[in-house]
Amino acid sequence: MRPSRIFRTIVRLFLLVLTLSMSVVSFLGGYSAILILSDSDNISIPDGDINYYLNVTDPDTSKLFLDLPYKVRNAGYFDLDDLSIEVKVYYTFHDTNKTNNATTTLLLAEKKQTFDTIKAGETDKGNFSMKYEDFTNLEEVQNRSVYMDTTKSPMVIYTADIIISAKYSLRLLSFTVTLKNITIGEET
Amino acid sequence: MGAKKNMVRGFIFTIIYILMTLVIPFMTFTWIKNLGQIQGSEIAIAMDESRYNTIIFWISAFGLIISGTAFFAYSAPSQSIRRGIFALIQIILNCLYIWSYKFSGATEIEFILIVGNEQGSIALNFADMVMMYLGIYFLTIILKTYDLIDFTVNRKKIRAKRRGEIEIDNARK
Numbered sequence: 001m002r003p004s005r006i007f008r009t010i011v012r013l014f015l016l017v018l019t020l021s022m023s024v025v026s027f028l029g030g031y032s033a034i035l036i037l038s039d040s041d042n043i044s045i046p047d048g049d050i051n052y053y054l055n056v057t058d059p060d061t062s063k064l065f066l067d068l069p070y071k072v073r074n075a076g077y078f079d080l081d082d083l084s085i086e087v088k089v090y091y092t093f094h095d096t097n098k099t100n101n102a103t104t105t106l107l108l109a110e111k112k113q114t115f116d117t118i119k120a121g122e123t124d125k126g127n128f129s130m131k132y133e134d135f136t137n138l139e140e141v142q143n144r145s146v147y148m149d150t151t152k153s154p155m156v157i158y159t160a161d162i163i164i165s166a167k168y169s170l171r172l173l174s175f176t177v178t179l180k181n182i183t184i185g186e187e188t
Numbered sequence: 189m190g191a192k193k194n195m196v197r198g199f200i201f202t203i204i205y206i207l208m209t210l211v212i213p214f215m216t217f218t219w220i221k222n223l224g225q226i227q228g229s230e231i232a233i234a235m236d237e238s239r240y241n242t243i244i245f246w247i248s249a250f251g252l253i254i255s256g257t258a259f260f261a262y263s264a265p266s267q268s269i270r271r272g273i274f275a276l277i278q279i280i281l282n283c284l285y286i287w288s289y290k291f292s293g294a295t296e297i298e299f300i301l302i303v304g305n306e307q308g309s310i311a312l313n314f315a316d317m318v319m320m321y322l323g324i325y326f327l328t329i330i331l332k333t334y335d336l337i338d339f340t341v342n343r344k345k346i347r348a349k350r351r352g353e354i355e356i357d358n359a360r361k
Contacts, residue, residue, distance in 0.1 A: 004338050011331050018324050026317060037310060172317040177301070179308040 029169030032076025047071040056141050068128040074118045078169050086112040086163040093156050094149035101149045109135040154186035198263025205258040209251035246292040250285035267346045272336035279332050283325045
């Protein structure tokens with residue numbers, strides 16, 4: 001056999017192993033993504049009651065907080081890397097400054113938190129906590145809330161957008177789950 | 189190998205490539221598009237129709253060209269310059285096919301998510317995986333270029349060997 005043929009055979013075998021392993025990783029990654037996303041119990045946010053104190057009219061603003069329980073179960077074959085949860089809290093009220101007292105929605109707080117790698121088959125359960133320092137838009141909300149129509153019930157509706165993102169399959173596949181307009185609570 | 193055998197091999201590989209580059213991706217994306225309500229949950233997901241059409245268009249376009257060139261590559265005699273040229277063209281087309289997944293939006297699939305009364309989205313991004321495959325294809329391009337040079341430089345040796353094999357076959361008959 002010519003040396004060139006031996007070299008070719010070695011490179012071909014190497015490419016075959018590389019392609020096969022990539023195909024296995026792709027298949028298992030895709031299958032795992034289906035396993036994780038098809039069961040709503042795997043990524044459960046909020047996982048239970050949301051505890052909060054969001055009364056922006058209270059002069060003691062250090063009391064403001066929001067605790068969002070979460071549960072992420074890695075039902076797939078690979079580790080879940082770079083998991084992050086981002087929460088944006090909105091403040092909605094009937095605005096006397098608008099025609100027909102139409103509603104105004106203002107961003108009240110936002111926070112992004114990253115978590116440790118969740119190994120395959122493991123579950124991470126905890127609390128996503130927002131404190132006073134995360135209420136970045138507090139001043140504007142306080143200034144605008146003077147136009148609140150207090151005759152309406154509920155006076156204020158607290159809603160949230162939740163964005164969960166992570167990397168999978170040796171960090172080759174990334175996914176983002178966005179949940180919009182989730183009602184946290186109301187103020188009557 | 190005789191001309192008839194080469195033709196049969198060409199047809200077989202064309203069918204394999206049609207299955208791999210057209211039928212399987214088409215079925216996969218159609219299945220993803222029609223996922224709908226996930227069994228035993230309140231979650232329903234849907235894929236944007238226009239995005240699905242774009243993905244299918246590019247997959248069909250490149251899939252057809254690759255399947256066509258597969259016939260010429262695999263029906264050519266083993267270690268021939270023709271085989272080398274078509275194999276190289278085919279691997280470059282394969283790179284474009286893989287790249288079409290990226291520019292058609294197939295690597296960044298976004299589903300509309302409906303959980304009870306709430307709406308959201310699920311976005312899957314496997315562009316890094318496609319880049320990894322392109323890396324493997326780049327190594328294959330090097331190999332095919334080497335093949336082509338080798339077939340051209342050793343043309344006389346390969347032909348003599350092939351003639352010898354034909355003569356042995358004829359003697360046996």
